[in-house]
Amino acid sequence: MPKKVLRDFKVEYLQILDENGNCDDALMPKLSNEEIKKMYEMLVLVRVFDQKAFNMQRQGRLGTYIQFKGQEACQIGSAAVLEDDDWIFPMYRNSGLLIARKHPIVQVLQYWNGDERGMRAPDNVNNFPIAISVGTHVIHAVGAAWAAKLQGKKQVAVTYFGEGATSKGDFHEAMNFAGVYSAPCVFFCENNQFAISVPRAKQTHAETIAQKAIAYGIEGIQVDGMDIFAVYKAAKDAVEKARAGKGPTLIEAYAYRLCDHSTSDDASRYRSKEEFEAWVKKDSLERLEKYMRKKNLLDDAYKQKVLESSQQIIEKAVTEFEKIQPPDPKDMFKYVYAEMTPQQKEEMEELGIK
């Protein structure tokens, strides 16, 4: 019997748009000018949101916040290939993804202010709530994908997580199950190089995250996560494959966190200025702008218009958000069990909640 050894398996690296905005036409996915502009406008919108939410947290107007700067292309490029009916299983760094998936901006702000009502998905869009516990939702995504398969539906489930999550048992169990049952699931790893202060090299001895797919008999691909066209293409291929019943894919989007881990972190304590600045040059938004200028899809006036209209959308959402009354503290206790336990009643009394 011919033996296949590990070196026979290859992990492809995909880049289509380079840092200077030059595009590899042979690899370029089919996208109309309007579709490219739509992705650009969404990139700008979520970047404006990200900065605004960070500022609001610093001003004491938001409880906490997790920025995703540097990872916008991962979230917008992959969301662009999904149907509303597909499932997403996001992690805490996915506010941009949720916005691209029609989650009302007001609600995203509500969530980061500690109000769980913010995670109620809009009707007819299959967005799961954000997972704060690292990696636990990867299993849920496979469950949803498998259920869709058993029900004969054409839905695909996509789950988003960091490279740190790939060190958890949940990830491996999910990958194994998806492989064995050929679940229509896409595992989207946003490799931003750090799990808080732990660099990727200390997270795993594997050279890439994508190669972890090989052990489970599924396809793995590494893409430039700051290249929206590469992300779009890899996600599209993986989603189409899953929808056609041909099984799961692991996508490693190789990017960099151009921000702190969270609003309680200071990344300058564990990352050098030089490293950071080298990655700023690879930024997805600037790269796309350079490309669009070359193709006459963007000029200064259009750029300004997109920025201003994004700022207006975000400011309107902020005004609306700040008018929302806080939830009833009783809600913390009321919905855990069908009936409150004596201990819960005691805790409620202790907190002086009637």
Ligand SMILES: Cc1ncc(C[n+]2csc(CCOP(=O)(O)OP(=O)(O)O)c2C)c(N)n1
């Ligand atoms: C189960 C669990 N363990 C530990 C934590 C604490 N924690 C929060 S974020 C984080 C790092 C995760 O890194 P990664 O998966 O690479 O995602 P990133 O934050 O870089 O996007 C850890 C350990 C947690 N939230 N959940």
